[in-house]
Amino acid sequence: MDYIAIRRLINKHYAQGVIVELQQLGYHGEQAKNVFFRHYKGMKRVFGLEPNVSEFAKLIDEFERGMNRKYNENDPNRIYIGHLRHIVKKNKL
Numbered sequence: 001m002d003y004i005a006i007r008r009l010i011n012k013h014y015a016q017g018v019i020v021e022l023q024q025l026g027y028h029g030e031q032a033k034n035v036f037f038r039h040y041k042g043m044k045r046v047f048g049l050e051p052n053v054s055e056f057a058k059l060i061d062e063f064e065r066g067m068n069r070k071y072n073e074n075d076p077n078r079i080y081i082g083h084l085r086h087i088v089k090k091n092k093l
Contacts, residue, residue, distance in 0.1 A: 020053075022061065
């Protein structure tokens with residue numbers, strides 16, 4: 001086997017392990033795959049394959065929950081980004 005084939009095999013097993021861990025965290029089969037593929041590319045770019053599959057799944061879960069959290073102005077962990085709205089609108093043109 002050449003190096004590229006070995007890396008693909010390692011990535012495949014890593015991805016399967018993360019999906020299994022997401023299922024253990026409460027995501028159902030297809031939902032776990034969707035959540036994984038939604039966040040995998042960006043998170044792999046940031047973290048690489050450094051965290052073990054369990055830690056990587058927990059990071060994905062934390063990110064997914066954060067994205068789906070309802071806005072609550074009394075939440076001390078919220079980050080206000082409304083002041084950036086005009087920049088986003090200007091760049092969309």
